[in-house]
Amino acid sequence: MSLTASIPFETIGVAVFALTGALMAARKGMDPFGFALLATVTGVGGGTLRDLLIGIRPVFWVGDPSDVLVCLLVAGIVFALGPKRVAALDGGRRGRALLWADALGLALFAVGGTGKALAAGVPALSAVALGTVTATFGGIIRDILAATTPLVLRHEIYVTAAALGAAVMVGLQWLGLDAFTSAAAGFTAAFGLRALAILRGWSLPAFPQRD
Numbered sequence: 001m002s003l004t005a006s007i008p009f010e011t012i013g014v015a016v017f018a019l020t021g022a023l024m025a026a027r028k029g030m031d032p033f034g035f036a037l038l039a040t041v042t043g044v045g046g047g048t049l050r051d052l053l054i055g056i057r058p059v060f061w062v063g064d065p066s067d068v069l070v071c072l073l074v075a076g077i078v079f080a081l082g083p084k085r086v087a088a089l090d091g092g093r094r095g096r097a098l099l100w101a102d103a104l105g106l107a108l109f110a111v112g113g114t115g116k117a118l119a120a121g122v123p124a125l126s127a128v129a130l131g132t133v134t135a136t137f138g139g140i141i142r143d144i145l146a147a148t149t150p151l152v153l154r155h156e157i158y159v160t161a162a163a164l165g166a167a168v169m170v171g172l173q174w175l176g177l178d179a180f181t182s183a184a185a186g187f188t189a190a191f192g193l194r195a196l197a198i199l200r201g202w203s204l205p206a207f208p209q210r211d
Contacts, residue, residue, distance in 0.1 A: 009108050009111050009112035009115065009183065009187070010047060010060075010108070010109065010112035010113070010116070011067065011070070012108050013105050013108030013109040013112050014044060014047070014067045014070055014071065015043070015070050015071075015074055016105035016108060017043045017046075017102075017109065017138050017139070018039040018040065018042060018070060018071040018074040018075065019039070019105075020042055020098055020101045020102045020139070021035075021038035021039040021040070021041065021042030021043065021071075021075070021142050022035050022038065022039045022074055022075045022077075022078035022079070023078065023089075023090050023097060023098045023101065024038055024042075024098065024142055024143075024148070025037075025038040025075070025078075025079075025146070026078060026079075026083070026086045026090065027090070027098075027146075028147075032075075032076075032079055035075040035076075035078060035079045036071075036072055036075045036076075037145070038075075038142055038145060038146065039071045039072070039074050039075035039078075040071040040072065041141045041142060041145065042139060042141065042142040043067065043068075043070065043071040043138060044060075044067055044068065044071065044138070045137050045140075045142075046109055046133060046134040046135060046137040046138040046139075047059075047060055047061070047067075047109070047112075047113065047116075047134055047138075048060075048061070049133055049134075049137045050113050050116065050117065050130050050133055050134045051116075053130060054116075054117060054120045054130065056120065099198055100195075100198070102139060102151070103191060103194040103195055103198060104191065105135075105139075106135045106136070106139070106158070106161060106162050106190060106191070106194055107161070107162075107165055107186075107187045107188075107190035107191035108187065109131075109134045109138070109162075110131045110132065110134070110135040110161075110162040110163075110165035110166050110187070110190045111131065111165055111166070111183040111186040111187045111190070112134065113130055113131040113132075113133065113134025113135060114128065114130065114131030114134075114166040114169050114183075114186065115131075115169070116130075116134075117130040117131060118170070118173065124170045124174060127166070127170055128163060128166040128167050128170055129166075131162065131163075131165070131166030131169070131170075132159060132162045132163045132166055135162035135165075135166075136152055136158065136159055136162055139152070154203075155203035155204055155205075155206050156197060156204075157193060157194065157197035157202050157203060157204060158194065158197075160193065160204065161189075161190045161191075161193040161194040161197065162190055164189050164190055164193055165186040165187060165188075165189045165190025165191070165193075166186060166190075167186075168182075168185050168186040168189040168190075169182045169185065169186030170182075170186075172185055172186070
């Protein structure tokens with residue numbers, strides 16, 4: 001049994017990232033179609049690019065549309081909650097619900113994407129890159145469609161956290177640890193670094209702007 005079959009990292013990640021898309025749609029005051037669109041592209045975007053790069057046909061959600069149904073269900077629930085409940089969930093100066101859901105989805109997709117890449121037989125370095133792509137691409141699409149600067153283009157530690165989780169997972173499997181332990185350690189590393197960045201305001205150094 002493969003990692004992705006025995007540990008539903010990707011399925012959980014789809015639901016969590018769909019939640020971030022729906023919360024973004026709520027912030028932007030979108031209609032139900034907007035909620036469904038942002039939730040779906042965020043939930044399946046990273047995995048779609050990964051499967052295309054690996055050459056998996058059909059792409060995971062085409063062969064089994066259950067993940068798309070999960071995204072639509074999440075979008076419907078968030079829309080049905082109404083403005084007051086969503087504001088209470090995602091309120092505050094920094095929109096904590098969206099930040100933390102995004103951090104959780106990032107870590108889940110980093111290990112889920114890496115596991116699927118390894119199962120496809122790609123080299124270790126490529127698996128790290130594909131895990132990072134899986135974890136970040138859906139959020140990029142979400143932010144672009146919502147006319148928001150993507151997190152990956154800000155100074156925040158974001159892609160670095162995904163890459164760390166993927167690298168930890170690959171490294172531990174190379175050392176002979178089992179898939180579950182390696183994935184759990186990779187998840188912990190990715191989520192832990194992203195959480196510390198959120199809580200302590202950590203960011204990467206930026207190159208000085210020029211006029």
